[in-house]
Amino acid sequence: MVQRFRTLPPRYWLVLVVVLFFIGLPTVIDSFQAGEWAQALVLAIAIMGLNILVGYSGQLSLGHGAFMALGAYISAILVHRYKLDYLLTIPIAGLLAGLIGFLFGVPALRLSALYLALATFALAVVAPSLIKRPAELTGGVQGIVLLPPVPPQGASDAYAAVTGAAMTSDQWTYYVTLAWGLLLFWLAWNLLRHRTGRAMRAIRDGEVAAAASGINLAGYKTLAFGISAFYAGIAGSLFGLAAGFVSPDSFPVSLSIQLLVGAVVGGLASIPGPLIGGIFAYFLPIESNQWVPTQTWIPTQIASTIEKAGPAVTYGAVLILTMIFAPNGIVGLVGAGYARLRGRLRGVPDRESGQMPQDPQTV
């Protein structure tokens, strides 16, 4: 047993450290910040869904904000009208969003990835006005207000035993989101390193070759789209829980762009990428809005312009620069740096044979 743990590859220890960090985080930050981190994790879940689609299967969706809206409204309506427990509605929202995503993907995916991008972009633009229409169901422009969740007695007691203070609803939301995040990241990891993931990557890297190898192109593409809409639905449902209300304006086109920024910056086709991307996409506008006005060396003219422009300019510039200079995002940069460091420490691979020196930990 001990031997098994000692031979675990270093990345397993990294995962353990990251998980422990996120479990312990609310005990060192205040309740409001825990709410912010819950929102960042919500984005990370949605970005993981987008990453399965964009990074692994090479299809582009610009409408994941709309699928988040779908999940959020399914949960909110079930809670508000049918008095269901919010926690129960989260998987329902995910499954329904996944199903609708699957159906939406059937026509769009018969053609090139461009058409899916076009159709989903149109969906994201239309979504707010579609939501407003059935006003008695969705609450129209005002949306639906949700009561803050009450932490269950057991969780609150356990939290009080550690920190000495009762658990707030923001902290409870954070832990619910974290639990879903762990589950969904673990699922994605399992999915992507087995048959399904290999099929998706084969399609991404060459449709004709994949089809010739007996991979059902349309089937896997719609499956990928359905799964990623499922992730967006769960994220949307958690978004409603964390925000305390849902309204049509909570899901503008810019939300879909924000998800794409997170996916690209964190690193497409990687498992840790969406987590980094979610944190980045959530905190970048908040932090830069707080940071820019405090910097006296920036001329006030430019500072006020940046403030007025909001996150849009930053997001746009980050998207373009990342795609040109670091198409694999932060994870790609770290990976390249790590490989270089290893090369320095253990010797460069043999150029002639292309073989790496023996790695003692893999045997």
Added chain:
Amino acid sequence: MQEFLQLVVSGIATGGIFASLALALVLIYNAMGLVNFAQGEMAMVATFIAFTLISHGVNYWIAFPATLVIAFAGGIAIQRIVIRPVERAPLLTLVIITLGLTTLLNGLAGAIFGYVPRSFPSPFSVQTVDIFGAFASYRDLGVIAVSGVVLLAIYLLLQRTTVGLTMRAAAHHPEASRLLGVRVSWMLALGWGLASAVGAVSGIMVAPIILLEPNMMQTIIIYAFAAAVLGGIESPLGAVIGGLIVGVTVNLAGTYLPFVGGDLQLAVALAIIIGVLVLKPNGLLGRPSVRRV
């Protein structure tokens, strides 16, 4: 009946606007197999430039061509600066870059010009004229005339001039064209410049109708997508026909279908996109795509 005819005429006018923007999309699609999501925002920025010129006292009919020249140069600049470094990258990379451009231009315009909607001058009066029993405004007729002239000019340029021939050759057979001495990359830049100028026409035409602000083109670009998909995304003529059909359909649906009304007209465009993808994926004039291994 009279109401119906009037709706058709004003639908043709807005359709001409959609057609210009759709044609811009088709130009770039034909040049590099890419849908330029930033086309609408590029047109919006050009419209703001026209607005600035006009509000500084420049005559409308001087500001209009001047803006087209600036938009043309801007399109070339964008191609040279952000598209050329990734010309050989996968399609997904290019699409994401045009999306970044969309967000960037939208944010910049908001920061520089603000989000307060402004009224944009039109050289045509809104007075109406009686044509065969339907009252059409001079503005609608002017929009139709300007769009028609632009579309005709593009057609002549592409089909009847050496530059047009070279551009088409560069798009269809980049390798062979390069061997024959065509500077393919600059032809792509020319395509971007042309698309930017054509898109700018749609922005300047639509601004008097829906007020000028940074998010102005967000809905227009969706109609243009619908027009381009309906016409067949690689066909310039298809873009024009698609634009007119979308313009008229949306106008009629907004009036005669009670559940659509004014606020769900955009959903009609989405329905057109999905409908075309289900029923006739290559659009009205598109050729079925053949993939070579």
